[in-house]
Amino acid sequence: MTAHPGPDQASDAALVEAYRAGSQAAASELVTRHARAVGRFLYSAGASQSDVEDLAQEAFFRAFRRLDSWRGDASFRSWLFSIARNLLKDEFRKRRGRQVLSLEDRDLPNRDDPAGEVEALEAAERMRVGLKDLPRLQREVFLLRVQEGSSYDEIAVALDTTPGAARVHYHHAVKRLKELLA
Amino acid sequence: MIQETCTRLSERISEVARGQETWTVDEEKHLAGCADCRAEWELAHTARLLAQRADALVEPRVLAEAVTRRLRDATPARRIGRRLRWVGVAVAAAAAMLLVVQTVSAPNTDPIPTVSSDPAEALHLPGLDSLSVDELEIVLASIDQPIEAFSTFDSSEWNALDDHELERLLREWEG
Structure with missing residues (x-):
């Protein structure tokens, strides 16, 4: 879940320090490293397709402007998620009553199996609606586990909880989403 | 025994859904007969579909360039x-x-x-x-x-x- 730097890759903390010392390349590397995860998080939590890129850009920009508030006790990625989460909340508030989670901008169905593809896309959209309504920890544990492949130990560190609690949140999320998608 | 298999599958669902591992023959048999595990597997599969669609919305290099440009200007x-x-x-x-x-x-x-x-x-x-x-x-x-x-x-x-x-x-x- 957190960046898993290889032997020749700088850790997130080292890149943050390099950026603080004036390295723009370090900022660029951090964005490149976490861009897709932030995009997935925003989209899965309800951001519209057309907003994902702008929101992700704003999340990174705010993160770098407020680096002093990252203490390094949580992973850089989960800290980014918390900024993205607040941005998304503001976005929903601004668009109160106009937040549409529909299939309006979906991809074209797969021509080999259009019915199956439409069904899958509908399920994906229902999941986005369901995820948006889940309690925060349930939603984030589920996304970190399923989309990022994080272990419960990693999730516990990222979300400042325990592995056992993370496991419980995951199972609650699965139960509620199963009901929703049944 | 069945409960143990459900737990084991649940632990591996993310890896299999992300294409990093595959189900064993026994696990596939279990999935075919266990509605709970199948539903969880479908959830993971759907979540991966969401992730794939999201990945197409963000180009990391382009985003990095935009962010660093804004940081420089600010x-x-x-x-x-x-x-x-x-x-x-x-x-x-x-x-x-x-x-x-x-x-x-x-x-x-x-x-x-x-x-x-x-x-x-x-x-x-x-x-x-x-x-x-x-x-x-x-x-x-x-x-x-x-x-x-x-x-x-x-x-x-x-x-x-x-x-x-x-x-x-x-x-x-x-x-």
């Missing part, structure tokens, strides 16, 4: 530089307008001066000749005040200031 030294440029333009415009007003109100009967190749002479402003000492003082006061304030500060020193100090400096200038 540094205090840049903002100060931009504002100083505007202050300079405003001061120059005010001085020019004052000169025009003075020139119009007191038409100069002197012959039109020729342009000199000497830079010091080329800076001679005939409109000022018609002003009294008091009027010249007013012009100087309106021009000198901001220029003095900025010129006493060596801009190369900005590099030695941190963001907080630059922000404070900016606030002081802006009153």
Whole structure:
């Protein structure tokens, strides 16, 4: 879940320090490293397709402007998620009553199996609606586990909880989403 | 035994859904007969579909370029530089307008001066000749005040200031 730097890759903390010392390349590397995860998080939590890129850009920009508030006790990625989460909340508030989670901008169905593809896309959209309504920890544990492949130990560190609690949140999320998608 | 298999599958669902592992023959048999595990597997599969769609919405290199550009543009030294440029333009415009007003109100009967190749002479402003000492003082006061304030500060020193100090400096200038 957190960046898993290889032997020749700088850790997130080292890149943050390099950026603080004036390295723009370090900022660029951090964005490149976490861009897709932030995009997935925003989209899965309800951001519209057309907003994902702008929101992700704003999340990174705010993160770098407020680096002093990252203490390094949580992973850089989960800290980014918390900024993205607040941005998304503001976005929903601004668009109160106009937040549409529909299939309006979906991809074209797969021509080999259009019915199956439409069904899958509908399920994906229902999941986005369901995820948006889940309690925060349930939603984030589920996304970190399923989309990022994080272990419960990693999730516990990222979300400042325990592995056992993370496991419980995951199972609650699965139960509620199963009901929703049944 | 069945419960153990459900737990084991649940632990591996993320890896299999992300294509990093595959189900064993026994696990596939279990999935076929266990509605709970199948539902969880479908959830993981759907979540992966969401992730794939999201991945197509963000191009990391493009995003990195946009973010670093914004960060560069937002540094205090840049903002100060931009504002100083505007202050300079405003001061120059005010001085020019004052000169025009003075020139119009007191038409100069002197012959039109020729342009000199000497830079010091080329800076001679005939409109000022018609002003009294008091009027010249007013012009100087309106021009000198901001220029003095900025010129006493060596801009190369900005590099030695941190963001907080630059922000404070900016606030002081802006009153």
